[in-house]
Amino acid sequence: MENQKQILLIEDNKHDQFFFIQALKEIESATLFHVANNGKEALEILTTNLTLPDIIFTDIHMPVMDGIKYLSETVNMPLIRDIPVVVLSSDPSQMETLRDLGARAFIEKPTNCDILHKLLEYVLTMGFMTTDKAAECLGFQFIRSDSNLSINLKEYR
DSSP: OTTOEEEEEEOOOHHHHHHHHHHHHTOTTEEEEEEESSHHHHHHHHHHOSSOOSEEEEOSOOSSSOHHHHHHHHTTOHHHHTSOEEEEESOGGGHHHHHHTTOOEEEEOOSSHHHHHHHHHHHHTSGGGSGGGGGGSOSSEEEEEOTTOOEEEEEOO
């Protein structure tokens, strides 16, 4: 399929990796670029590959290098820092730090694959997916869903 978004997932939990991959498989406009188990592994992948993903989804809490340290490391890496990053976590306590480090959105981790699928579809259609549309984005987005599969979007300031 044309214009498939290449997705890098940074997540240490094997169950959450499986859950994400299953939800992503149902989205025709996206494909998995790679899975990294932590931020350090993601940096190695990103700095050694000839191609880069279109978007990165990362957890916050991981061993070796967590999501916040990963974002801190990419601040001075122009090619990597321009890739949109969406944080996928159950811990919203670090949203201000994540926003300040360049993350574009925070998705509260759902416990249901159907909800995750809907959230991923939604994020992949948002305007910040390309650098030229980043300026049109409303800002850092806090995204969550309820059990009725309705999406709640809130700009976080």
